[in-house]
Amino acid sequence: MFAIKEARFLAxxxxxxxxxxxxxARRRQAGQFVIVRVHEHGxxxxxxxxxxxxxxxxVTIVVQGVGKTxxxxxxxxxxxxxxxxxxxLGEASEVEGIGTVVVIGGGVGTAIAYPTAVAMxxxxxxxxxxxxxxxxxxxxxxxxxxAASSELFVMTDDGSYGEHGFVTQKLQQLIDQGVPIDRVLAxxxxxxxxxxxxxxxxxxxxxxxxxxxxxxxxxxxxxxxxVTVGGESKFACVDGPEFDxxxxxxxxxxxxxxxxxxxxxxELAQIADDPDRCERELAPCRLQQQHPEVGQxxxxxxx
Amino acid sequence: MAEKLPPKERMKIPRQGMPEQDAHERAHNFTEVNLxxxxxxxxxxxxxxxxxxxPKCVGGCPVGVQIREFVDLVVAGDYLQAAAKIREDNVLxxxxxxxxxxxxxxxxACVLGKRFTSLAIGNLERFVADYERQAxxxxxxxxxxxxxxxxxxxxxxxxxLSCAGDLVQRGHDVTVFEALHEIGGxxxxxxxxxxxxxDIVREEVxxxxxxxxxxxxxxxxxxxxxxxxxxxxxxxxxxxxxxxAGLPRFLNIPGEHYGGVYSANEFLTRVNLMKAYDPDEYDSxxxxxxxxxxxxxxxxxxxxxxxxxxLRLGAGNAYIIYRRSREEMPARxxxxxxxxxxGVQFMNLHNPVExxxxxxxxxxxxxxxxxxxxxPDESGxxxxxxxxxxxxxxxxxxxxxxxxxxxxxxxxxxxxxxxxNQRGYIVADEETMRTTKRGVFAGGDIVSGxxxxxxxxxAGRKAAASVHQFLTTGEW
Numbered sequence: 001m002f003a004i005k006e007a008r009f010l011a012x013x014x015x016x017x018x019x020x021x022x023x024x025a026r027r028r029q030a031g032q033f034v035i036v037r038v039h040e041h042g043x044x045x046x047x048x049x050x051x052x053x054x055x056x057x058x059v060t061i062v063v064q065g066v067g068k069t070x071x072x073x074x075x076x077x078x079x080x081x082x083x084x085x086x087x088x089l090g091e092a093s094e095v096e097g098i099g100t101v102v103v104i105g106g107g108v109g110t111a112i113a114y115p116t117a118v119a120m121x122x123x124x125x126x127x128x129x130x131x132x133x134x135x136x137x138x139x140x141x142x143x144x145x146x147a148a149s150s151e152l153f154v155m156t157d158d159g160s161y162g163e164h165g166f167v168t169q170k171l172q173q174l175i176d177q178g179v180p181i182d183r184v185l186a187x188x189x190x191x192x193x194x195x196x197x198x199x200x201x202x203x204x205x206x207x208x209x210x211x212x213x214x215x216x217x218x219x220x221x222x223x224x225x226x227v228t229v230g231g232e233s234k235f236a237c238v239d240g241p242e243f244d245x246x247x248x249x250x251x252x253x254x255x256x257x258x259x260x261x262x263x264x265x266x267e268l269a270q271i272a273d274d275p276d277r278c279e280r281e282l283a284p285c286r287l288q289q290q291h292p293e294v295g296q297x298x299x300x301x302x303x
Numbered sequence: 304m305a306e307k308l309p310p311k312e313r314m315k316i317p318r319q320g321m322p323e324q325d326a327h328e329r330a331h332n333f334t335e336v337n338l339x340x341x342x343x344x345x346x347x348x349x350x351x352x353x354x355x356x357x358p359k360c361v362g363g364c365p366v367g368v369q370i371r372e373f374v375d376l377v378v379a380g381d382y383l384q385a386a387a388k389i390r391e392d393n394v395l396x397x398x399x400x401x402x403x404x405x406x407x408x409x410x411x412a413c414v415l416g417k418r419f420t421s422l423a424i425g426n427l428e429r430f431v432a433d434y435e436r437q438a439x440x441x442x443x444x445x446x447x448x449x450x451x452x453x454x455x456x457x458x459x460x461x462x463x464l465s466c467a468g469d470l471v472q473r474g475h476d477v478t479v480f481e482a483l484h485e486i487g488g489x490x491x492x493x494x495x496x497x498x499x500x501x502d503i504v505r506e507e508v509x510x511x512x513x514x515x516x517x518x519x520x521x522x523x524x525x526x527x528x529x530x531x532x533x534x535x536x537x538x539x540x541x542x543x544x545x546x547x548a549g550l551p552r553f554l555n556i557p558g559e560h561y562g563g564v565y566s567a568n569e570f571l572t573r574v575n576l577m578k579a580y581d582p583d584e585y586d587s588x589x590x591x592x593x594x595x596x597x598x599x600x601x602x603x604x605x606x607x608x609x610x611x612x613x614l615r616l617g618a619g620n621a622y623i624i625y626r627r628s629r630e631e632m633p634a635r636x637x638x639x640x641x642x643x644x645x646g647v648q649f650m651n652l653h654n655p656v657e658x659x660x661x662x663x664x665x666x667x668x669x670x671x672x673x674x675x676x677x678x679p680d681e682s683g684x685x686x687x688x689x690x691x692x693x694x695x696x697x698x699x700x701x702x703x704x705x706x707x708x709x710x711x712x713x714x715x716x717x718x719x720x721x722x723x724n725q726r727g728y729i730v731a732d733e734e735t736m737r738t739t740k741r742g743v744f745a746g747g748d749i750v751s752g753x754x755x756x757x758x759x760x761x762a763g764r765k766a767a768a769s770v771h772q773f774l775t776t777g778e779w
Contacts, residue, residue, distance in 0.1 A: 023527050037484055043577065043587040044484075068586060084484040086521040216577065216587075219482050219523055220711050221492075221549040222569035228560055233553065238713070252560050255664025259562045263588035 001081035010140040013065040015074045022057030024087045030119035031093030035218040037084040046215045048112040062111030068267040080285045089218045090241045095123040099182035104130045104167050106188020113187040117148040130170045136161030168195045197245035207245035211236045316351045318420040319344040326644040333496045345430040349377035363412030365761030368392045386435035387442030394468030397503045400429025403757045404635045447474035452774040455539040457524045460488020461756040462545035462747030465763030467516045480522040492576040525713035541742045541770045548748035549711035558658030563666035567605045567705035574612045590701045593617035600624045601705030602632040609703045621647050626654040626674050626687040669699045708753050736766035
């Protein structure tokens with residue numbers, strides 16, 4: 001079991017977790033991900049590492065509750081634990097000597113883009129960030145991204161915060177203004193990443209996207225995460241997760257991500273409006289309830 | 304306890320059949336197909352052994368199990384001692400009794416087989432291992448005094464487990480690192496429940512824990528930690544790499560991205576490790592095979608495991624598509640036989656040339672071409688040759704590609720001073736299992752390419768002997 005040291009919501013259905021995983025924290029680089037299994041009967045899901053602290057031995061992940069597994073995960077609190085976490089997996093982001101980089105985060109993708117923005121800045125690049133969401137409540141990690149960027153633009157689809165519009169509109173503006181952009185990194189929903197790719201294609205700006213297809217092992221063993229890049233089959237878990245956006249076949253990616261939609265909806269229906277079932281499934285993760293001594297060890301009283 | 308019969312009498316006893324679940328019934332469940340020999344049948348079978356003074360069977364066994372001795376103990380009715388005798392050379396008797404291709408190994412070498420039918424060594428091995436487990440009195444070997452030497456084993460499949468078992472017996476401090484969340488490698492993700500119940504693997508692993516082996520799951524060596532870190536920072540004196548041949552091979556034909564196209568690794572991992580066959584209890588999904596046309600491409604054990612799994616998941620038609628003929632099939636004879644009994648349809652001498660799909664991205668059909676056998680190729684088997692103009696389409700909802708695996712590069716790519724061959728497998732001496740990096744040994748599929756459980760175990764044993772020698776002499 002891997003103990004959760006911190007758990008807090010950043011926005012509705014979007015939760016940040018700091019999890020004790022010293023080996024992963026020590027080796028993790030920006031762009032890499034972990035695979036998490038919440039409980040013994042759960043599935044394995046890939047989640048990009050948002051941050052890590054080698055000293056403290058923790059990694060941070062940001063989870064949007066969409067399917068059954070992510071919703072269950074988001075019910076966990078500090079002091080609970082997840083059954084398995086393995087990583088860091090995938091190749092690290094390329095950050096050295098790029099120049100001016102536009103980092104784009106859409107929705108929860110901001111949490112995935114954030115560590116790469118930090119690494120890009122540390123490597124001496126000029127980082128312009130564009131963060132977008134549907135509405136103001138869904139903008140996350142704004143201060144963190146601001147600190148990692150030379151410039152930050154916040155966009156909302158409904159204009160409730162920042163500028164009104166899509167991230168691609170801001171990107172187009174920058175291109176039109178003649179801002180010399182050496183690279184774009186876009187992370188978010190697949191339609192957003194595809195739209196970014198189409199925005200930069202005419203300008204010939206190298207664009208990188210981080211893909212999050214369905215995975216099982218995350219080590220190259222199953223091939224379930226294969227994506228078509230430049231007409232070739234690549235495994236996102238070991239060849240990626242970052243790929244050249246102008247080469248990615250987004251249509252196939254979306255179709256493959258929808259493979260288990262029926263089963264996913266059935267699973268979701270199982271837990272919807274059934275908090276007892278959720279708690280039953282999560283019982284093994286509730287360490288303090290089962291083993292009060294664990295709470296004492298981290299310096300809390302249980303009487 | 305029974306007296307040994309005179310040789311002539313022994314030869315009159317027919318080989319005792321393995322009781323099995325009815326084929327129609329078992330085709331719909333994941334419980335074990337073979338039920339195991341009854342005591343009387345095991346005694347009868349053991350009586351058939353001619354107790355050769357120079358037993359050929361032992362030479363046919365990659366780990367050198369003392370077959371004559373254990374079979375004698377079965378005749379004597381001392382099943383626990385018989386199991387302990389096997390354990391001296393084989394840490395996983397309940398596993399190998401079920402999955403070894405005995406017909407090519409011990410039983411293939413058995414003298415009885417020349418005139419009659421060979422002794423059912425595998426069935427007897429399984430019998431005593433199951434007896435021992437059910438009796439709850441596992442005869443674990445004595446552990447030598449502790450040496451204080453630390454060994455890291457990378458991978459918890461058959462090669463890793465076998466090496467760990469031998470090294471812990473010799474008093475070394477052994478840690479096994481596993482990338483997945485469960486110990487056992489191919490035994491838990493690859494081989495289905497109906498052929499190898501996972502409780503058996505778990506109990507064998509528990510036995511090894513009792514012997515002192517430390518198991519660490521969720522560690523991807525090459526990612527979570529490197530070989531150099533293990534040796535320089537974590538104080539391991541030697542490393543044995545047994546990561547298996549984990550990279551799935553696809554056919555590289557059009558349409559492999561369609562939904563419903565799986566590698567055997569993915570399909571079997573979902574079914575076995577993630578227990579997708581039990582959706583009420585487990586969350587991992589798998590293609591809903593119920594009433595569908597499902598084909599498996601390939602003719603090995605993995606192909607048989609996949610096609611029989613698809614059948615059990617409710618496939619309306621389950622096909623094997625194999626480019627050679629039945630004679631060239633590398634699968635264990637029993638698996639092919641069982642698959643036929645269960646209703647798997649064999650399309651031998653066929654090969655896919657393209658997968659076809661619909662606008663939603665799902666597979667709908669396969670375009671096949673007929674094959675014929677030509678001259679023998681480098682494997683000694685007759686080469687399959689396409690028959691021009693014989694292409695046709697067959698409706699298909701799901702297909703599982705089981706045409707072999709390649710070397711997973713994760714460990715090698717982070718261990719630059721360890722040599723690999725052109726295909727990415729680790730270069731290791733055949734006898735000593737030493738790699739080109741001091742203190743690092745490798746064996747099993749990551750050296751040989753995809754083989755069998757028992758060959759991997761044999762490699763693990765060899766490596767253990769060599770690691771032990773290195774640790775005691777310090778000589779490389």
